[in-house]
Amino acid sequence: MRARIWGCRGSLASPGPETVRYGGNTSCIEVRPSDDHLIVIDAGTGIRALGIALGRDAPARIDILFSHLHLDHIEGLGFFKPLWDKNCEIHLWGPSSAQKTLREDIARYFSPPLFPLHLDEIPAKLLFHDLPVEEWNIGITRLRSDAVIHRGPTVGYRMEDEGKVLAYLSDHEPAVGIDLLSVSPDWVSGYGVARGADVLFHDAQYTEEEYAEKVGWGHSSIAHTVTFGLISKVRKLILFHHDPLHSDAQLEAMLIRAKELWGHERNGLALAYEGMEIQVV
């Protein structure tokens, strides 16, 4: 299984000279399991470039997994080229709210004045799936989603292929209300998704100082991210969902702090950047 990052910025796209190294596009990851099925996680602005890169080679079926429906995770969807190909079948998976189905929620985005066209006018064949409670398969990939702590219905994903596990928790605040080290891991939000993963993409939006002002906003401090990765015993931790106000230099300063906490002798810690390719081995 391999993954490529097309967007790793949180909250709001932030292009500009200060973000060129890590990128300004919002969340989107292309995952290619060993059967080469195309699975896309989140449809932030990064998905636009993925659609262009697929070009005429776009597969007949694409599966898009939404962690949640905050705008930075769906705003690229209308600009994903395969959506405008009537021969393409796109399966959309995501959490439903208590009141609305996934289709109803996404239809709010595909409607004027937010978007010029209605959902029904999209040429591709769209199939909506409210996330199942049980594990399920896409091709040969085994998937699981767990609700996690963030604002509104939000899930993390665990994907397993040939015994290797990729975990994704882009928007996650496991430390709200608790000291992560004082409770057993089974009481930690997201642990079921991340436990023993070979690669974990995890929210790393804030410095420790910033987090103190933003408790309950649904994101993690760099210290919480690293602690969560250590508790979950992941092999590789990718710091994801960068704050739109953080420049490349600030992100690199956060990485230095993260390495102090992770342990300099330990490999497997990195900042996510656009174009990053990861082999899940």
Add this chain to the structure above:
Amino acid sequence: MQQKDIVLILARDLAEHLSSAMFLVDHDGTLVYFNEGAAEILGKSFSDAGEMRMEEWSRQFSPMGPDGDPLEPNRLPLVIALRERVPAHTNLRIEGADGVSRNIAVTAIPLFARQEDFVGAVAVFWESE
């Protein structure tokens, strides 16, 4: 080690921040947590009590009705919330692990996660006259 359902995690977080006594059970009826407010009434802390199956906790504190007669487990609000998946409320008398008898009022509600998934129940209780 399996992660607890997110609703139980959030309920525990809430319980830890409340002075009101709160008792939390999972979908099997296993007691998975009670807070310090509950510990005062029950006469022991959760770290001393640990997780307990329903058969155990429903008899542990010798629940009695207001008339002083033993209360069958299936009349406890939390057992009703678990089995019938409806809210329940009653007044009862218990004997804490510290040997002190207390009158308490108990309200229990079932907890449903996304897609109406039953994940457990919570009981809030307080001492009454």
